[in-house]
Amino acid sequence: MSAAKILWVDDEIESLQSQKFFLENKGYEVTTLTNGFDAIEYVKENAVDVVLMDESMPGLTGLQTLAQIKAVNSQIPIVLITKNETENLMDDAIGNEISDYLIKPVNPNQVWLSLKKIIDNRRLVAEKTTTAYQQQFRELFMSLNSNPDYNEWMDIYKKLVYWELEMEKSDSPEMQEILQSQKQEANTEFFKFISRNYASWLDPKNNAPILSHNLLQFKVLPHVEKGTPTFFLLIDNLRFDQWKAIQPLFAENFRILEEETFYSILPTATQYSRNAIFGGLLPIDIEKQFPVEWKNDDEEGGKNLFEETFFKGQLKRLRKDNIKYSYTKVVNNNEGLQLVNNIHNLMGNDLNIIIYNFVDMLSHARTEMEVLKELAGDEISYRSITKSWFEHSSLNQALKKIADKKVNLIVATDHGTVKVKTPYKVIGDKQTTTNLRYKHGRNLNYEPKDVLAFKDPRQAGLPVPNVNSSFIFAKEDGFLCYPNNYNHFVNYYRNTFQHGGVSMEEMIVPVIKMVSKVS
Known part of the structure; x- marks a missing residue:
């Protein structure tokens, strides 16, 4: 892991050299500047993980510099170092979204703890998220393979969404990939579940979810x-x-x-x-x-x-x-x-x-x-x-x-909608509908394993537009394309959000x- 980059801005930076060496010994890369103007120019050109900022500097004050740095990059954490803790100053500083503040004279360990809290907090949150998901991965895997009912499917999907949102905090592409793979596996099982049960849900005498x-x-x-x-x-x-x-x-x-x-x-x-x-x-x-x-x-x-x-x-x-x-x-x-x-x-x-x-x-x-x-x-x-x-x-x-x-x-x-990735060929007559996630028409020709098909639309609670009309629904992340201009349509619609078919989303x-x- 590369060293965190610290920018320390103080007009009396010479008196802080021992603190700079202390932080460098702790593994940080520290750049020092003596005024706000240089600091603003520096963050425009360089990556910075945290700015340590003296409040009372001649020229631009710390708060003025802070506001301009935030205008350049609102995500940079800034620690304000101040001689006093007056209410107005703190209100202004908090309003400008400082990450922390320290009162002079500062102790090297105090600065180090502040940096550790800011920088390591992100890493710790990511690590904790990854560890927690690893623990629940097996539980979700077991749930998927234990023939879940419609209530359990809702619970599985909510958990997957929860982890998807949590994984945004993690910088681990590998874990995100594992989660996406598990979600894909869940959609495969969900399609089978809907194929087996959907028609029976439409009978008022049967136990069914709210539709x-x-x-x-x-x-x-x-x-x-x-x-x-x-x-x-x-x-x-x-x-x-x-x-x-x-x-x-x-x-x-x-x-x-x-x-x-x-x-x-x-x-x-x-x-x-x-x-x-x-x-x-x-x-x-x-x-x-x-x-x-x-x-x-x-x-x-x-x-x-x-x-x-x-x-x-x-x-x-x-x-x-x-x-x-x-x-x-x-x-x-x-x-x-x-x-x-x-x-x-x-x-x-x-x-x-x-x-x-x-x-x-x-x-x-x-x-x-x-x-x-x-x-x-x-x-x-x-x-x-x-x-x-x-x-x-x-x-x-x-x-x-x-x-x-x-x-x-x-x-x-x-x-909802689902992001489609996998094209499936369907052949139909001129009356066949154009929707990418479902189609109905006469004499539809398709690969049965790619879709949920109702030869008689009434079994799915749907009208029969024409004699011999059937409905087909795309599974998982599939989308239905005709052979005409096949490659053009596949490239045009792949990775778009569509609806009409069978997926948890x-x-x-x-x-x-x-x-x-x-x-």
Whole structure:
């Protein structure tokens, strides 16, 4: 491991030579400078692990230098060394995000302990994370091989997400690779599990997890109460790991009571899963009850234009049509600003449904795939973009406006996404759908081991668009391509985030119950 690089800035640096030698004997590489101007130029050109900074220097003070160094590189830890501990000085220093401060005269061991705390803390956190994962690796391996049920699968996925987030703290590519390999293995087993069990879940007589079509009945409507408005917020494309990325921002204003998951129906695509959520029905039954409004993939017209109509039908069936509700869909920035301005007017309702198209808002009229390919090359970037988007979104602004009122808040999604890597060839006729993670059509030709196939769509709770139509769903990280222009499409879509198929990321999705922090 290379020596940590320390920059020590003090106008009386000559008197500190013994301290410099002390640190060098401890294995640090120490560079000394006598003023803030030189320090700012130095960090522009050189890698620095920690800056030790005297506060009272002529010319630029330590605090002024600190602010400019942070402007160059906000991640550099800075230890302020000061003659006094006045409240104003400390407030300014803490506001400028110092990592530590020391009071003169400083003792060499005191400086060494401060450096050790800052530099070794990162290493220790990484080592601790790696060790803890190594211990749980075997436990996860055993869980995967013990025929887990649907509850245990949700638990396995949550644990994998937990370690994925923890591994961001570790600088061990090898451990991250092992985790990704274990996640891949889990998705292989998950595909087999869904292939064996999914059709049976759709029979109301069988024991089954909460699926899209009974989410509102069991996870939202029971919380609706007169006098306290309930906000049901559906953010499209929100995976569980993305929820964990934005969770701290919600926790600033709301108390999280339940952090659960449910299963998206197949296809894990908006026009199926979201319509099922609001209709409270499987797609085959929505088509029967709403033959005019339901649109199959190959039909003209918007596929999610009648969610509110389907929702009214669900309320009527459940005899809850006395609930006073609002329905708001946000698909562009202008509608987001309208939500901010209008949210206080929703406080008189029992239930407020807000659908927020995160990917549409992110992509600004470019295709979801192109934008995410450009901005989110990997899972860490995708989570980071989600967090940054939410922090600055009109949705966050709107929620802050109701955080000081007594409200219930339930956040969920329609489906997740998975990063696709493995192409599978499919041959179909002109009517075959274009989605990369699922296809339906007549006379589909495919390799059976690559997909979950339903020759009769009714077994999957899906409409039968044409005679002899079948549905196929891609497994794990696969994507379905036609032989025409095969190489072009494979290269274009590989490593993009897609949805519609069978993976933990697409199917096991969050539903979170919160209340405002006011009593």
